[in-house]
Amino acid sequence: MSGVMLTMHRIVVESQRRQLRWNSTVFAMRENIRILTSEVTMLKCEIQRLHQQRTYVVGLTTLTPEPFKMIQQIPVTIEGDGEDFTATFVEANVSASGETEADAIANFKESLVSSYELLEDVPAGQMGPLPARQWGILKSVVRRVSKKAK
């Protein structure tokens, strides 16, 4: 009788041990799934961000409606993520931002023209290396079509 009781007790203890091991395994798996889910969510966000980020180059051929004319087409790099865009003429360090690509390009044209207007009034001796380089490039790509208003 006592032998049967002892066997029953061993079976119960073994079953409890198995249950404990199973519980700890399930707990560890749950934790791993939680970590993996969080990493997948982060990766999805990163992929979405990279997908939205766009960089491309457009050729600018006109400064309309500004009273200036392009002598030659210039490459304008557009960078943006869907919320903010910058348009840059890298060679001359002329750049502008905008909420849309069109907005960035419009602001860029304005910035190009105002840089030209600004630098044409600065005597050569008062221009540092960066503005002097800018002016050299700007006057080779842009020309004033109407007389300067005094």
Added chain:
Amino acid sequence: MARIITKELALKIRDKLEAQNITPKHAAHDKYGVYHNGQLVGTFGIRRASEKDKGHDHVQKNLNIRTAFAKQLAICTKSREDYLREIGQIPALPESPTAPELPESSEPQE
């Protein structure tokens, strides 16, 4: 762009660089110039808008500096002198100050 430089930071950069308003007549946005020894050494534009978080990621491109440098200029770790050094207007600081060479010690001859 990730909107790293906002209008608020661009205005801080303007103040830090002691930039002067040199906006041409009829320009839609403000233009600022950085002067050093009577020379114009850099220009950048600030958009006319009331929103402080308006994107100004073009500022670092106008000023010919890295994005991180522009941010440091705005948030105080970099100064006007650091900017002038960065664009080569004032000489760079030596990497590590070297002690002046001492003359070789000569044993007193008897």
